[in-house]
Amino acid sequence: MLSVLALTSVVLLSLASQITAIVVYTSWEKHALVGSDVRLSCSFFSWHWTSPDVTFSWQYRPDGAKEGISIFHYGGGVAYVDNKGPFRDRLEFVGNPSRRDGSILIKELDFSDNGTFTCDAKNPPDIVGHSSSVRLLVFEKVPVQAGVVTGAIIGVVLGLLILIVAIYYLMRFLVARRVFSLSMSKHGKKGKGKEGTQQKQAGPLK
């Protein structure tokens, strides 16, 4: 009995430490045009309330490089942007830490900005967790993504098909109803009572 209690408490404690891990969210990939601005969003999930000591930090690792450099840090209520590295004067903090948003804005993109941006957020006492990375791809011209044209063509053709079939059946239904209402008025069954039928009869005769 005691061993069962001990085992259960160990399992619950280990689950609790899993539950209290912080989870950081960013996009997977970002596509942008040369010269434009791109907003890299970062948010986190934590079971604790948002602490006033929450920190966000962004790291940048260029394509092909082994190590990354730190380009942004928010801590103690103050945002510190890059003032020496490749993003000086181009980086802006547009997030709202009290809303768990640590997004940054990078202006005037260049091809040398291709790389991986890693966001790490900490919400004391919840500090254990993985960081999350977003890949930035800078294009001269935004390419057609794989499958967009394919899906569009298939969707349009099948949509037209369904539309034509629906119109065909609608026409058949309307013609059948018109024939029905004409034959009913001929036999004089509902000629007196329903004015609706009279109006319908008057319509096509115009």
Place this chain on the structure above:
Amino acid sequence: MLAILLATIVLHLTDLIILFISTCANAWRTDGVRNYHLWYDCTQKNGEADCSGTSDADWLQAVQALMVLATIFCLISFIFFLCQLFTLVKGGRFFFTAVFQVLASLFVMSGAIIYTVMSPEMKNENDAYGYAFVLAWLAFPLTLISGFIYIVLRKKE
């Protein structure tokens, strides 16, 4: 009459199978060890296939869409044929079946033509056309013939 019916069904099923293979097999162009188009770009290395996605060219996506649509329409026409076989009045023609089959043949023709015209852009030195490309061109006359048979065929009791 039963012989004609069976032959028509066999032809239609052959068309369907050919279209499926041509659309799904990734062998429109081959290089000996490397086969690419319509969906992947795979290289055979020591018995393993090293695949990456195919290029995003507009015309290639159009060919993908047309082949998929041709297969879908051939399948729909087969289902319609089976339906109309039981519900059609005596002496009636298999109109809907014929329409869908002819549309399928037009789609596969467009797809094969677009691929034939545009693919020399991506050609390497030792490239040859793969079996899926040949099947696509084979599917076009077969589906057209099948469609015409349905136009002419009448239901007898």
